[in-house]
Amino acid sequence: MRRELLSFKQIVYLLILFITGSTIILPVGTEAKQDIWAAVILAIVMTVPMVLVYARILSLFPERNLLEINEQILGKIVGRFINFMFAFYAFTLCALVLDNFGQFINVTAMPETPLAIPMVILCLLALWATKEGLEVIARSGEIYFPIIVFAAAFTFLFLTPNLNIQRLQPPLHQNSEGIVSAALHLFSFPFAETVIFMMIIYSSKKTKAMTKVYLAGLVIGGAIILLSVTSVMAVIGPERYQATYFPAYLAVQTINVGDFLQRVEVVVFLIAIFAGFTKISLCFYAACKGFSNALGCKEYPFLAVPLGLLEFLFAANLFNNTKQMARWASEVYLYFAFPFQVALPLILWIVGEVKQRGRQGSPEVDLHDESQG
């Protein structure tokens, strides 16, 4: 009963929703200017080895998630401390996404409504979803996914008349610094944030499957980001992209089909809230699991309510204005997330590999190949 099993398809959907979640509304990769597509591709390429490490850790310890793995290989005290840190990371990430959407709704559509209102509602919904369990989140994801794909396809279709390839020119000209910097930011947000999933899912016996799932989610989610970000860039151009907090909103504003289908941006971004909500509830779920583990409890739902209220307070007081949010995203977040996204997983992987080898005597051959990435 404690184990909540997800199908692989569900995990892939969740990964895609998680990656696209808040990314599509925010100005990601502004440093790369018109070469943003290159930055996204580079970021995906950079994330692939990391994701292989994540998958590898999970498949080294079947039937266990990151929290239990930590406890197992780092010992109870250190492991729980690390779990606490991871939970805090998930908690912060959840607050950030909440704040993003709160700001987004506030700035674009509801300037007179207090920021806290949409945030508290989203928070309560995430809390409820978490109480109902991972399976509910996953199933909701399965419902949202086709809606989002449908909406995205139509949005893209309607945007095509406004796409202008000239806005992406000159390609790759003396901009390597910008591209790399943008790719690093894109790596830490959103791609390597998938480290959160390690706290949620666990591998069954099949070792290859985890890798496949992680890669599929990353590549499809990355492709969606690539398409959306590039088309936004081709619609509004690098100057306006840089100048606005919510570039995709600006791009969708230009949709005008036959003069009756216009001013639809609210609808388009309503649907983005589905993805954002999935991301929020996944992070919140991970935070709940992490904290309950750090406190040495077996069950997590009892934490949902207090943690949810705390989450709301945290998110509501995180930033004073949209500018701070943007600055945090562009200047601080990369360094904040680095230990969780790269350093700790790498350490865990090495320790886990050594321990596993010591225990098994001779490791299987194909495991070795997989970790090359």
Place this chain on the structure above:
Amino acid sequence: MTKTAPAGLRRNIRKSGPTSTTEKPTSAQGQKFNCSLGSNLKVIKKVLQNDGLVIYRKIRLATTPLRHCYVIYVDGMVNGDLLNENILRHLLNYDVRVPAQVPKMSFSDVLMNRVLSTGSVQKDGSIDSAIQSLLYGNVLVLVDGIPYAFVIDAKGWEIRSISDPETERVVRGPREGFIENILTNLTMIRRKMINPDLKMVFREIGTRTRTKICIVYVEGIARPEILEEVYRRLDKVQLDGVLEPEYIIEFIRDAPLSLFETIGTTERPDTAVGKLLEGRIVIMVDGSPFAITLPYLFLEYFQANKDYYDNFFYSSANRLLRYISFFLTTSTPAIYVSLVNFHQEMIPTRLLVSIAAAKEGVPFPAAIEAFIMLMAFQLLREAGVRLPSPVGQAVSIVGALILGEAAVTAKIISAPMVIVVALTGISGFIVPEMPGVSFFLSLFFLFACSFIGFFGYIFAVIAVTIHITSLRSFGMSYLSNLTSIHLQELKDTAVRAPWWWMTYRPRLLSRDKRRLADPGRTEL
């Protein structure tokens, strides 16, 4: 026009448990018949005190020594011809004193084998259960010196004739609907499925009404776990009276407080058999023309039996229409209110001006208007249902034309709101199985939208999604066929694929997944 119920079809009704009659003061609980006719009769008469319907017919049998016997039945519940011709007449005429053609057998065997020429005769030693049978329309024959009663099945009461099912009419397809008699209903199911795998298990529910229910399933298709769960839950029902399936449904359903139904009902034998073939379990309840079907999934709101009788292109279009109308009936008022009160930029300029002109002078905000109109619509609907159809039409004319038009002219309601509510109401009728759900959902969405516009709508949708995904019906996830994008599943969800293409039964629901032995259509 009435008919009599076919008597003696199946009589494997389970004996009522010892717990069922505890508080009855005059019960014959645990008492057995003894050899004395007088004392037996006394007990029975005492139990059935003040029951004017019970008739005791005393007969002197032609035996040595002289014996008396009593034929006891409930007036109006037995088939008079059967009683007169096959029971009373034989008892009166048969001379058991002539043993010439009779081989050596006891008197009771003689009665059973030579005299009582009806379909089903059983011996019953317990007074309690004999009375039970008596009240169910059986004839009791008590004979002096025999320590049990003969229970003769001669049921035959007045029942409604089989007619078109009112709630699920179809243009094409069978026209018969269930009636109030469980036996007739079961025969209708049996006639459609001539297969020994079709199992019918009787039970009795209701400590006072002792209503017969029958659990029908197809062995080999229905999943034993679900069946097990049904029995387990039925065992726990402690209710004194069951008059309609809903009495049971509310006891055994999952998520009892949910708006969404996790157990379905149908009035049509063909639908019931269709569900049986998909691996579902049907429970018939005596006294109601509605059968319970379970597990019930969200999708079944949108699957109508006529989908399977019509051309599949047409059916698929209809099904899509039903999805759309579900969206419309739940969301139109909410979307209208969001547009008018929060997102005016989305309304084309000219429409904006005309809405503004229409709203000029209307004192209420759009949300209140919508609420008033939705309520008015529900009032009219409810009034129309209760009234006989000619009056019902008058009510709808008054409601639609006079109320609507007058309200607009009097500037109580704006004209666009009338259109919105009419659209809501009309599309609500396209998915008739969920009037409650769609009404409450539309109110909920309206409430959410009057709060922060479209964002409220989306939050409400998320909330409903969380609720719906957490629902289960007898272990099955409520959305199980809907969420997974599975080609095989889509064949009977989004569209209705041709029959030769639906190779499998719904996944997870049935044990034997294969529907067609040979997938595809044999080339003709």
Place this chain on the structure above:
Amino acid sequence: MKKSACVLLVIWHLFVLWSMAGCWNFREIRDLAVVIGASFDKKDDQIYLTVEVLNPKGGEQDRGTSGSLGIKPQLFEGSGKTVFEAVRNMISKVGRKLYWSHARVFIVSEDVAKEGIIQIIDWINRDAEVRPQTWILVSKGQAAGDILRTRSKLFDTVSMQIDTLLRSQGNSGKLLAVTVGDFMEEMQKPGVGAVAPTVESMKDEREQIPEVTGSALFREERLVGFLNGEETMYLLFLRNQMKKGTLIAATADHPKANVSLEVFRSHTIKTVRLVDDRPVVDIWIDCLTGIAEISKENDVISERGSQKLTERTNERLQNKITDTIKKVQKEYGTDVFGFGNLIYRERPDIWGTIPKGGWSKVFPTVGTNVNVNIMLRGSAKLSEPTRVGE
């Protein structure tokens, strides 16, 4: 018991939340003053704002008599130190909150544009309600408010007329429609000068009506000059924005014997090359046309005749376009053709050699090489020029 109390508490809180939230972004339609167009003037450091507001009440009265839903626009004026202040000051005059999402047209007076347009553009792009898809125009030689004070004959409001006109970009080929968003992008983009159409109020019969005449050229944020309608057509050719259904006139052999050509499709390709360290832009214009009108009996349909016609038209168009480029280069010095952007996009290496902010100095020296290729598709319904009987 405890649980139900909890549920009640939550419901109570939601209710309180709802009842408090009810009036944040809640706007009744009838309480809105829907702005359809606005104009910006400046006098003594004060911004004078004139807005055209749709009046539903007038519409309703109209409906009673004529059956169609008429809209009567109302004009309001307000002033303030900044645009936002002017907008807010106007509320006290209008009585309702101005609602900007449906605005179609913003007209900026010549004076404001000459001083710098950023103030207005910034407000439009920053405000959540105002949409960047609104058209921007410059009123030439007049106060912008006067344009809104004219009367549209066929349309309900002046703004709607201008909107419809710009949306189809007029089949006249002399209109350049620019939205605020495009304007802002061009203003910010390297190597392009922004352009906006100009609008004037003209006297027609006894009434003043609005007329979109040519285009206004901007250097950075300031207005530097105007192009008339014909020059705007050449600008459209150069910007590859020539649309279908446009007319160009071509002279044939006889003086006064004009032929009109209808443009079905036009495509412009620009490339850049370096000649003696000086950028030279080659422009190829492919234009598919058909004969729409032949004003005097002359042979332009036969193979020889049509060849002659195209040659003449090519030459004429080439000269005119080159003249326009020269004029802009010399007189205004703003790169409205996007040559700089072309270099930036296609030859970033050359762009790199130009010092930052130095393009305005280089632009007047850019050499151009215009090649026009007119193709004739047909002569509409008539196969011959209309002849006069002997």
